[in-house]
Amino acid sequence: MNADRLPGAFPDIAQTWASLQAELPLTPIRNEQDYQQMVRVANSLADHLKGHEQDPLADLLAIVSDLVENWEISHVTIPKAEPREVLRHLLETHGLKQKDLMGIASPTVVSDILAGRRAISKKVAKALAVRFHTDVSAFL
Numbered sequence: 001m002n003a004d005r006l007p008g009a010f011p012d013i014a015q016t017w018a019s020l021q022a023e024l025p026l027t028p029i030r031n032e033q034d035y036q037q038m039v040r041v042a043n044s045l046a047d048h049l050k051g052h053e054q055d056p057l058a059d060l061l062a063i064v065s066d067l068v069e070n071w072e073i074s075h076v077t078i079p080k081a082e083p084r085e086v087l088r089h090l091l092e093t094h095g096l097k098q099k100d101l102m103g104i105a106s107p108t109v110v111s112d113i114l115a116g117r118r119a120i121s122k123k124v125a126k127a128l129a130v131r132f133h134t135d136v137s138a139f140l
Contacts, residue, residue: 026064029071038068039094051103069133083120083139084113090132104128 020026029035045061052058079089087110091097098110104127105113112118120128125139 026060029067035068035071035075036095038064038071042068043094043096043100046103065133072133078134078138083125084116086138087120087128088114090128090134094132101128101131104131 024041025037026041027034027037029038042061042064045057045064049055049058049061078086081089091100098107098114101107101110105124109118109124113120113124120139122140125136128134128139129136
């Protein structure tokens with residue numbers, strides 16, 4: 001798309017945007033329901049990409065992640081608690097299950113962390129911080 005073309009092409013862009021939204025609900029986050037929807041979209045995109053940064057959808061994931069991160073900065077509070085309780089809270093807040101963290105740690109490791117049988121390693125803490133857009137200290 002050429003920026004010089006934009007002023008005369010808005011009807012075409014509007015039609016394309018409506019078609020895209022029919023396939024992928026991409027909207028500003030105005031409430032908790034919108035937030036949960038964008039988190040699901042981000043998770044689905046991340047699962048699809050599996051770290052392939054050259055995929056054309058990587059930019060879309062970046063945009064959706066920015067929307068989610070901006071909402072979280074102003075609306076989601078990380079409790080001052082044990083790292084495992086912070087993780088539990090974030091899993092619940094994001095509507096995630098232990099298996100959804102497969103790229104970070106196995107479900108068994110996550111289960112052990114949540115049960116208090118295992119501490120969160122530095123490597124896992126860093127990956128969780130990136131995943132949940134928070135400071136690594138929340139997990140250590």
